[in-house]
Amino acid sequence: MNDTKGSPLAIPIWALCALSCIVTYFPSAAFAHVEPGQGTGFFTGLQHPWSGLDHVLAMIAVGLWGAQLGNPAIWVLPVIFPMVMSMGAMMGLLGIPLPGIEIGIAVSAVILGIMVVGEVRPKMIIAAIIVGFFAIFHGHAHGTELPAGQSGLLYSMGFVIATGCLHGIGISLGLIHRWPAGRLALRGAGAFIALMGVTFLWRQLV
């Protein structure tokens, strides 16, 4: 999977994954004959998950943790997060209240960061529950913010794709755990995410 021997042009798979996620996130805009609001709806959705550092760090942390846990968590967790996040968004759109959304988002960065630091390996179902639980908060916060006049479908697609790409970036970076130095770097990244989560939580509580 990561055979770079024998060819000077061989690129490690993790670099390809990270590159494709980044390239997907920054496409050139054709805007050919689109109806008003369609293209901007997609790009609004694409940009929205990046609107808060707390969201970005939590989503990358899911990818990092999945990469640490290995198969099947490496793909199950990034599948669960967008789907449950969409359910959280539905809850927000239907007016179902959820207390402490921003606190929940901050705590998600703390907990997921701690999972990465500690290389915690719970059972698959427990990991899925943790990720799914926090995904509800993220979805509830984001789902209601479609600007007027833009396409709901394209916004949704852009939003989900951007979320998936953030997970993909986390997974691609997490593949470095195969090396001892990489494992250390990952734990450092987890510590950073957890610390940032504490900062966000502090700001919410004070």
Add this chain to the structure above:
Amino acid sequence: MLPMLGFLVTSLGNASLANAHLVTTGMGPVYDGIGHFLLTPEDLVPVLALALYAGLRGTASGRTAMLLLPLAWFVGGIAGMMTGIESSPWITGISFLVIGSLVAADLYLPSLAVAILIFIVGSVHGYLNGALLKDGPGNLGLLGIMAVIFVAGTLTSATVVSIRMPWARVAVRVAGSWVCASGLLMLGWLAK
């Protein structure tokens, strides 16, 4: 040499209008249909997701999708042109949700059930397409859509059927989860 030269001179002297840039003539109704399908994610995404699912189910389902989906779309399209009911975003959202879930879960369904699903999705979306195309490209547009569905569906199913690496199958399921999540979000917007 001389006959060749004579031919060239004659051809150039009798050149007809090129009608380049097609500003006034357009590409024709068939290409209008093709363009409509390719630029309409409400139709394109369910077709691709259904082709992914058919591919995950194996060669037999892939072959069924290859032929049945464009046919069902055409039949639905003709019916839509006759009755002309407006498109419903709820149907799009439900399509995304159901088909995306099937792909994400890689859920086993018997071949007959897959065929029925393909027919239902194709005919419903084709029906809504037909209503839209009635005053535009018409039957020829529908033929164009059939053709591009055949090509896109076949290529997608064939790619999935030929997958050997486990991670590639996982990538297909991840794509399905994205489609499902988009559908959920969209249904939420509609319910708001």
